[in-house]
Amino acid sequence: xxxCRVCRGPxxxxxxxxxxxxxADHLQQLCRRQVEKAIADHEMLEPGERVLVAVSxxxxxxxxxxxxxxxxxxxxxxxxxxxxxEYSDVSGRYAQEFAAARGLTLHTVDLRHxxxxxxxxxxxxxxxxxxxxxxxxxxxLFDAAARNGGYDVVATGHNxxxxxxxxxxxxxxxDVDYLARQMPALPGGKGFPRKVKPLVRLTERETAAWCIVRxxxxxxxxxxxxxxxxxxxxxxxxxxxEARSPGAKASFYLGFVDRMAPLLASRSRAAxxxxxxxxxxxxxxxxxxCAFCRLVAVxxxxxxxxxxxxxxxxx
Ligand code: FES
Ligand code: ZN
Ligand code: ZN
Numbered sequence: 001x002x003x004c005r006v007c008r009g010p011x012x013x014x015x016x017x018x019x020x021x022x023x024a025d026h027l028q029q030l031c032r033r034q035v036e037k038a039i040a041d042h043e044m045l046e047p048g049e050r051v052l053v054a055v056s057x058x059x060x061x062x063x064x065x066x067x068x069x070x071x072x073x074x075x076x077x078x079x080x081x082x083x084x085x086e087y088s089d090v091s092g093r094y095a096q097e098f099a100a101a102r103g104l105t106l107h108t109v110d111l112r113h114x115x116x117x118x119x120x121x122x123x124x125x126x127x128x129x130x131x132x133x134x135x136x137x138x139x140x141l142f143d144a145a146a147r148n149g150g151y152d153v154v155a156t157g158h159n160x161x162x163x164x165x166x167x168x169x170x171x172x173x174x175d176v177d178y179l180a181r182q183m184p185a186l187p188g189g190k191g192f193p194r195k196v197k198p199l200v201r202l203t204e205r206e207t208a209a210w211c212i213v214r215x216x217x218x219x220x221x222x223x224x225x226x227x228x229x230x231x232x233x234x235x236x237x238x239x240x241x242e243a244r245s246p247g248a249k250a251s252f253y254l255g256f257v258d259r260m261a262p263l264l265a266s267r268s269r270a271a272x273x274x275x276x277x278x279x280x281x282x283x284x285x286x287x288x289x290c291a292f293c294r295l296v297a298v299x300x301x302x303x304x305x306x307x308x309x310x311x312x313x314x315x
Contacts (some may be wrong), residue, residue: 015245024213034201042185044196051075052151057091060157063207081110083118085307091219116300125302130225140292144195161204164253165234180264191234191284
């Protein structure tokens with residue numbers, strides 16, 4: 001039986017990138033410290049600020065909510081029901097149960113009920129991959145919920161694996177505008193709340209372990225509409241690299257944040273300066289009507305498409 005690096009008690013997890021094993025208590029200590037470091041390094045949150053956590057019901061968003069509350073932040077959640085069949089029903093239930101068990105406030109938005117469409121229907125209506133309507137809807141609704149609720153900042157559960165995979169994709173395409181926005185904290189302004197990713201120093205495996213030792217039940221299924229997307233391929237590629245050289249993933253992403261991203265900062269400021277208010281909803285946009293309002297117009301006019309139909313037409 002391997003031993004915890006800190007207390008020599010029985011270890012529950014080995015973390016090759018730290019070249020060590022940890023018991024349940026010291027795994028929690030490690031997670032807390034990594035989150036505190038991310039928050040401090042990137043000036044993510046000030047004491048007393050109101051934080052809105054974007055909650056999906058998966059491990060990362062519940063872990064970040066739990067960690068922020070643990071660290072003493074006033075954090076409420078917001079859940080967006082995407083209408084992806086049973087997957088969404090189960091995800092929503094995990095989010096509700098987490099909040100109820102801890103007496104936390106969870107706001108909910110339902111795409112079908114509140115905006116007249118769901119992700120499968122939007123995918124069909126726009127003839128694009130489901131993740132594009134999904135991501136656009138979530139970003140818009142999280143921002144709107146923060147504005148309407150008077151929150152200072154939106155926190156998401158993106159972890160090191162997510163950010164490294166997105167970075168690999170953006171780098172392979174040399175997508176400089178996206179690279180310029182790939183910071184763990186993005187300033188607010190012009191109608192956008194500040195956005196922070198407190199889990200960027202933790203891997204997927206570490207956030208899953210956090211949930212297990214904390215007794216957090218979460219949606220373990222991957223979204224059925226994300227199957228085969230490029231993002232998952234990038235994660236596998238990085239995992240293969242990480243297996244050969246532990247720490248490669250962290251140095252790829254965290255090295256980018258430290259050394260490359262500052263060189264791109266002026267570029268992301270220029271993009272933010274070019275925004276005005278959407279004629280329909282008032283959200284910041286570079287056009288006349290924002291992308292969300294255009295999506296709502298197209299998707300809510302389309303007859304509802306069940307989730308299975310999208311799966312079949314794509315494979
Ligand atoms: Fe967005 Fe699956 S969670 S398409
Ligand atoms: Zn220990
Ligand atoms: Zn709009």
